[in-house]
Amino acid sequence: MSQFSTAPLLKTKMVTIRECRHKSDEECAHRTSLVYPYRGVFMRHVGRNDTVAEANQVLFFNVGQGYRISHPIEGGDACIDLTIDESMLEELTPKEQAQPGPPFSFRRQRRRIDPRAQALVALLRHGLSRNVAETLEAEILALTLVRRSLGERTSHAAGASAGRQKLVDRAKLVLSSDLARRWTLSEIAAEVGVSPVYLTQVFQQVEATPLYRYQLRLRLARALDMLGQYEDLTALGLDLGFSSHSHFSASFKQSFGQTPAEFQRSAQLRRK
Numbered sequence: 001m002s003q004f005s006t007a008p009l010l011k012t013k014m015v016t017i018r019e020c021r022h023k024s025d026e027e028c029a030h031r032t033s034l035v036y037p038y039r040g041v042f043m044r045h046v047g048r049n050d051t052v053a054e055a056n057q058v059l060f061f062n063v064g065q066g067y068r069i070s071h072p073i074e075g076g077d078a079c080i081d082l083t084i085d086e087s088m089l090e091e092l093t094p095k096e097q098a099q100p101g102p103p104f105s106f107r108r109q110r111r112r113i114d115p116r117a118q119a120l121v122a123l124l125r126h127g128l129s130r131n132v133a134e135t136l137e138a139e140i141l142a143l144t145l146v147r148r149s150l151g152e153r154t155s156h157a158a159g160a161s162a163g164r165q166k167l168v169d170r171a172k173l174v175l176s177s178d179l180a181r182r183w184t185l186s187e188i189a190a191e192v193g194v195s196p197v198y199l200t201q202v203f204q205q206v207e208a209t210p211l212y213r214y215q216l217r218l219r220l221a222r223a224l225d226m227l228g229q230y231e232d233l234t235a236l237g238l239d240l241g242f243s244s245h246s247h248f249s250a251s252f253k254q255s256f257g258q259t260p261a262e263f264q265r266s267a268q269l270r271r272k
Helices: 086-092 115-129 135-150 162-177 185-192 196-207 211-229 233-239 245-256 260-266
Strands: 005-011 015-021 026-028 033-040 042-046 049-053 057-061 066-070 077-084 110-113
Touching: 005 115, 005 135, 015 115, 015 135, 033 115, 033 135, 033 211, 049 057, 049 162, 077 086, 077 115, 077 135, 086 135, 110 135, 115 135, 115 211, 115 245, 115 260, 162 185, 162 196, 162 211, 185 196, 196 211, 211 233, 211 245, 211 260, 233 245, 233 260, 245 260
Parallel strands: none
Antiparallel strands: 005 015, 015 077, 026 066, 033 057, 033 077, 042 049, 042 066, 057 110
């Protein structure tokens, strides 16, 4: 039985945004959309292609495309599902990223997004779920998010053999299984069954970012999700595996341009 739930956040002539939670198996995309995981992790299976979906990625769901969802790590997941008018999506999408001919669809299954795109996802979700974002603001933020997600300088399409991609996916699942754990390189390499040197080389090649930075990005994305639940930001940082509040705050600001407290205030997440 399907356990796929959605909650509408915004619906206008131009943009539809939903909050989605998967716990299902067989599904079919009824429209082309961009899906941004922000909590948990899942695997999407399209034919023989498997994709790890976590907060460093945007996934592309093409209309009419059948797929399966599985959860190698317990807890399910939560995502933002963003659909915009097809003509506008075509205008925003570089030609090399789209399939030829109608209906519009994407060539690839996913792209890696940058920290500013993750911050836009959090601003949209927090603002709409708390009814503090105006419709005009939300529409503009949504278009900015799509543009940034498809930009060559702000996103990255993985390119590697199937074997190397599966190796990297296993490493991602290891990291996602315990975000707060201070993993050593030897521990991760042992979990995926390769040498530490080979793991670092392959991960850098596939994701165009070092393994340690990828882990940091996962932690910071989780912080964006949880800022509304914490008044004590030192506790949040420690719960996510940072060594101190200053380490957490400096890493957050370097990625998102604001400290956790500043982002909390700008998104109106602080309790009155």
